[in-house]
Amino acid sequence: MALPIGTILDGKFKIVQILGEGGMGTVYKVEQVGTTPPYYYAVKELLISPNTSEEDRKAAIERFNKEIALLRGLKHPRIAALMLPFQDRGNYYFAMEFVPGRSLEKILENSNGPLPEEQTVKWMIQVCEALSYIHSRNPPIILRDLKPGNIMITPDNEVQLIDFGIARRFDPNKRTNTENLGTISYASPEHLGSITSPGQRRTAQNPGKLVQTDARSDIYSLGATMYHLLTNYEPDPIQTPAPGSILAKNPRLHTVKAGNKNLCPVEQVIIKAMQQAPEQRFQSAEAMRVALQHCLPNSVAPTTIQIPALSPAATILVANRPGVGLVCPKCGLQNRPGAKFCQRDGQPLVQGVAVAPPQVRVPPARSSIQARPVQPIRPRPIQARPVQSIQARPAQPIQARPVQPIQARPVSAPATVNDGSAAYRLGLQNLANKNYVEAVNQFKLVLQQRGPYYDVLYNLGRAYRQYGQSTKETDKRLFSENLKFAAERFEEATRYKADALDAYFQLGMCYRDLSLYAQATNAFKQAQSLAPQDSAIYYQLGLLAMEQGNYRDAEAYFLDGLRINPDHALILIAIGRLYIDTKQTSSAISTLRQATQRDPALWEGWYELGRAHMKAREWKMALSALEEARKAGPHAPEIYSAMATCYLKMNKKVEARHMVHETLQRDPKNAEALRLQKQL
Missing domain, CATH: 3.30.200.20 (Phosphorylase Kinase; domain 1)
Known part of the structure; x- marks a missing residue:
């Protein structure tokens, strides 16, 4: 009730x-x-x-x-x-x-007849776009109950799918579905758990071949939905329409002359989509979308559809979306699928790993999220020649100094003891194992044996930079010195390679860590000129602008990055943080919700969403988001201090004291927790 x-x-x-x-x-x-x-x-x-x-x-x-x-x-x-x-x-x-508008079921009820063909085809093209998206998830999501009642049409004539109540994730290891639900008029044969041969009835003695629903099951349901919309008749359950039967129910459908026959393109699309055998239907929503596009007026594409287009031997199972690698939590690079470490930054690629946020200096409204603490590494100090502090210089292109060309030795020549290859391999191994001191020593040995060249200078810079990063929380002097050594090596590396994208990027990261913003911006601009479609570069430029208080420039860089990669969760989190700092609370909430949906394992997204709700004084919703943050990042003290604030605002002092205690266990010097402790 x-x-x-x-x-x-x-x-x-x-x-x-x-x-x-x-x-x-x-x-x-x-x-x-x-x-x-x-x-x-x-x-x-x-x-x-x-x-x-x-x-x-x-x-x-x-x-x-x-x-x-x-x-x-x-x-x-x-x-x-x-x-x-x-x-x-x-x-x-x-x-x-909330989706305003009416369902196609209501629109059909009010029409007292078939819906207009061209408008219906345009709506179905939009449905195909949504199906392509869910079918390309990993694993694919199968809707399983596509029908007119679950397709909303907004006042702007846009389609929205609204009910995922019986949707399921496709499992290629299963022979059939655990549950076979759905509305029978629109359900494919495999919704029943098996397929029988043409002309045979499904009985206890003839149960048919066991199958499970996959993306092509939604294709069948979409064809059945089109049948209903264009004829005003519900389709017969588990039946493929006969050629000419749809046109007979709606003679106003568009036809074309093919030889001595009149053919109806949209009828052909429906019949192909509703084939009994999945391998004889369209094999993807995108293929059906293209076919529907051909049915629109003034289409110059072919107007007939082969039914069936594939033989039973040509079965194509649901294709997963091409693998997408994880985004590096440090630099924001989208890595290749399966990569365990960032190609550019060497950071571990773990789903939901902590993000190093910008340290906003203007305005000083609050301290930024602190990156996950790194256990200090205490080897003997890296012995490197003394260098002068890096002086800030105008942001102009880095001029390559003339160098003698490196003479390549013949490929057929056997490696010698002093060719540097053994030391180079050891350097890479030590770098991967986080033995940065020995990595530096090995790369220096290569320079002594072979002289300078791009790869060894670049990796020597990486070794210095990563060693510096590992000491950031424990020894500020070592951190600063090693970042300066790293910047020198990356600068030198850019002189030995015309397309030194990674060296320029790493150089920008070093200068940003050293708060040399002009040099950092210059280095990232050089990288941008080499890779204008690299969203990680726009992410870094946005962080740089934000750290200097240039919020308008920061937002522009972030939005440029999202145009390249709309699923970049780190950029969405950064924009959300920017909107919080500039008091655009509703925009912050909307953007951070997107971030948490892109990557629910990133605790920073939930934490910032909680902060946004706190700004809006929505304490319960803030707690809900912060609880998700705590699940994803139980190590982060700022989550607990924020929860303590929410509980105190709700006059739940017992819970607030508990969260203050949890905060101070993780960070005894947490200023917010110490302030709340005095209030409690």
């Missing part, structure tokens, strides 16, 4: 309209209490009857939680975004983006 209008859920959502009801619960339109102008969400409820068996109750809760888990990782303009799961009155809920 639906809750009354005006009911307050979770202390912040006021029910203003019932959007839909079903056997398992209700979907409400709610208004967030205390927002001006009003801000609306859709809240989905899982209502479990007291008479429900324990087994059914667990299954319903598991299915509800799976829907939440699926939605957490999705961010696409044609998919309503998850905002917040919660419990109230013993029931389960989650809030998500």
